[in-house]
Amino acid sequence: MIARMVLNGRAREVEVRASQTLLEVLRDTLGIFDVKEGCDEGVCGVCTVLLDGRPASSCLVLAAGVRGRAVVTLRGLERDGGLHPLQDAFVRHGAVQCGFCTPGMLLTALAFLEREPRPDREAIRAALEGNLCRCTGYTKIVDAISAYVREANGDG
Amino acid sequence: MHPFEYAAPETLEDALALLHEHRDEAKVLAGGQSLVPLLNYRLARPRVVVDINGLPLDGVRADDGRLRLGALVRHHQLEESDTIARHCPVLREAARLIGNVRVRTLGTLGGSLAHADPAAELPAVMTALDARLTVASASGRRSIAARDFVTGPLTTALAPDEIVTEVEVSTSPARGFAVEEFARRAGDFGLVVVVALVRVDRGGRVADARLALGGVADRPVRAAAAEEALRGQEPTAAVLAGAAEIARDRLDPPSDAFASGPYRRLLAGVLGRRALARAVAGAIQSEGAEAR
């Protein structure tokens, strides 16, 4: 059957099996490896995509059920071929270690900041609670997001 | 996943006809946050998956003191909708406690109720609210009280060919509310969840109190004796603590690998008292505001 979606801004039609998740189709059919497979039950957050702008676990979405909605993966953040300022903040603040959680963290953080542009550290932590990281202990991830928030709001 | 056929009906009638045809061999897919993990791990092996996300079941209507929520209302709508917050603010507080942000993006009200996890927030809230569920099958519709809907752990009064279409709650003004949850980790299912709804009269006495608990039995339970004990009382700390004790003492929660029954019982008492205290404070405040 055919799954329809607007993937990173481009309308796509993909041949899928009924039993395939969006995660499988993105990775195995479309070769979009910026979504990772971590737990297959929506707990870890490494397969996060934005579905109509909201974070969703692509491992828990049947590809056939996407029904033409907008799907954004990390590469959808690129700005003129360069890094998004939040990606840059992650690099500068050492928020990346093994990097496996990073794409999901970035997407979750950006979706959150759309709704809440000036969060404090506690609010950032609460917003990230569904994205596990085993390496950083989260401090530098919160540092990076806080710094981005300050810069985006012109607070230096 | 084990292979299955996928159907995405566009009308309720078509969906119900499919369920009528396939009955036990069909699974209804709403938000997918409980079903798809089971499919991924091959623990569920339906022959047909009936995706109901295309059905017009996402309405939110408030009139005549009733709030009607379509079964496909997502948790994030419960969190963010001003209409819902105005008419039934306890839903916002409860929705914020559900799973993680991704679960709230896709998870649905009807799906959460039909999944009937004993520790889930929404079944407990609907039990406290005395909600009524409309369920439909090819042979017609019926209405079920929330407290009769869950019949055991992960089991409900739904027949295999039925789905939840709507949930209706009364919107009573000047009511204080609180949802208290104790989870082992942020965002997890609570070990215990307690929902308190309280209305006070002009004199500050308890006019009506509802207390529902999740995670303490095979289904959400109402603490009727505690509610009875509160009615007409001045809600002092001692009275609230006494009511929470009454609720706790009637429970015999199950033990599992993650928490013992006696500990869950302790939590039920403490969270019950805290929920009542917060609900009373809210009720007094809103009664005061109303009086002005």
Place this chain on the structure above:
Amino acid sequence: MADAIATREALRIVGHAVPRHDARDKVAAATAYAADWALPGMLHAAVLRSPYPSARIVKLSYARAAAIEGVAVVLTAKDVPRNTLATDVPGQTSAVGPLRATLSVLAEDRVRHQGEPVALVAAETLEQAHAALEAIEVEYERTPGVFIPEAALAAGAPQVHAAGNLLAQWRIARGDVAAGFARAAVVVEGEYTTQLVDAAYLEPESGVAWIDGDGVITIRVSTQVIEHFRDVAEVLRVEQNRVRVIGTYLGGGFGGKEDVTVEIYLGLLALKTGRPVKMVWTRAESLLARAKRHPYRMRYRTGALATGEIVAQEIDLLADAGAYAYLSALVLLYSTVTAAGPYRVPAVRAEARVAYTNNPPTSAMRGFGAMQTVFGYESQMDRVARALGLDPVEVRRVNALRRGDTLPVGQVIETHVALPELAERAWAALGPPTLPRAPHVRVGRGLACNFQPYGRIVWLHDWSSAWIGFEMDGSLVVRCGVPDVGGGQASSLCQIAAEVLGVSLARVSIHIADSALTPLAGTTTASRQLYMSGNAVLKAARELAAQILAVAATLLRADADGLELTDDAVVARDGRSLALPEVLRECARVGVPRSHLAVYHAPAGEPVDLATGSGKVFPDYTFGAHAAEVEVDTETGRVRILRYAAAHDVGRAINPQSVEGQIQGGAVQGLGYGLMEEVVVEDGINLTTSFATYLIPTAADVPDVEAVVVESGEGLGPFNARGIGEPPIGPPAAAVANAIADAARVRVTRLPITAERVARALGLFDD
């Protein structure tokens, strides 16, 4: 340690918080992890695992499975050329001694733990592979198992292996313990229990194998040990030069990818089918099948003078190896050597045993036996301090090891011990006390110190090698077989090479972790890579610099000693300079190599007799002190960490940002261990095979960790760095337990310290 460059001021790149080269790729999701790889015609593989913890395999037939559409091959034990895998010391090249740890690649007639591999399948699609697994018919006959180490060592227990259930035993005896207790003002006794823990990295075990040119079986895999190519060769009965392991950037390791995971299965399947094969474990499989951190039962008896000075300690340790040996004997050695803590204890008797059971196997995990003991010795230290009314910092200061002191095992501490400073600074970093926010909560503080070896046991004769070369344009290439687990292993090597050879970081390119194309660097384990490969790169860089400068000296008619490599040039004292490409062209003309391969050998030693306490076990140690402020809800037992500070002496921070990251991440893993993580096993059956039941901390469960980086300028690594990969995971559980004792006057001695356990200790409910 007469480093030419001794102070940070003189360093351009080392010692600076430079962004890591791999971070940019990772934020753009451009890093190709092991599972992010596909080849044309690739098969998908899966493992059939035992559902039972103890059973005989009566019958196994797979004709039905092999007939399923799309199934390329089904393999069982009889199809494995040599069905024995040695697991004693991954990557080892010299003889090890008495440890002979082996297991069957696929189970033959018996399974000893749930999840033990029984058969392999490769098929065109994963769905077909799973269908085939279900179609394999195995008839098991359940046999009695044993699931508690004490029970395993009792007479008449079911024997997990023919040689008996006692896998290993170490003993330390030093000083007159009885006399020590006799003069003690206070004697404190305690029993402590730690739990089974999973590495729980986010990237499951994964890899792709294919047969490359000249018949080389090539395996691209997420591993901490590319030297497993030798193990694959042994099992496949091919020569070692016919197997190549390409290690990917890992999505986390923490010891869980030290032992073999998917590589042997992939090698077998690629060899049998001649096609590329991919294997990715599911999360459930990862949590079920891979070796875990040992649970311990630890008994401590500690005697101290009124000053707080410890005078005697008796320690009894018992660990659960699960069903196979893996690295258990060595893990237990780490526990034994560290059991008395980073303190001068004149009289110690320690006995340590590890027993086989039919539980999940245990092996390497961050901390490697030196972290369970921290919960024991630091809980004891806190009890001593409380009994004597002493300040927690003071009691550590009184007892702290100093340079020149001898450990109970007989090893002399040869470098500076910064423990008192670390304890003071961590404690001070907590700031003014937080006031309880409600009547039902209490706030308290706790301190815990630790020491963790870095580098391998000296009698393993550890080494690493690295190659550095200039391209003609003056850009630099580093080749080193180091696997990068995410801690910035590769990036730190770039910093060292750039520093010594005077190029900017942007002009360094590094190739890592390829057993065929990069010089072998040994395992990314034991907090050893910065120490070992950092020294190898430093050595290669210095020797290469000398080669280049000698040529430049002739061009400049100057003394080579007066020349310096800096800013992509060779600069003389008088200010004259030559651009690097000019010098490199001259090197080519006169036949001086523009590259250099160096091997670094760690100081080696011979095995010691622990009981006589006669010598060196580890190259050196990293010391630390963590301080926690916690809030205890006295009605529910809930513990919330309000503030956390972690101080370590890292000798020299090559990249302070990476060092902080290691400390913060290790501390939070330690907090997870302390507060929530537990693999729950009932009669050998794992009840926590999902991330919804095996809980690791989220961002909302932990506070910011303040990393206090202390640089004593002493350590055995490059620029006097010490290893920092493992050390920060040690203290958190004890620091939290001590803080809870301070806040609520109850002591929890069993990990994890769940709210329920605190509530029980507070007497809030009856069982």
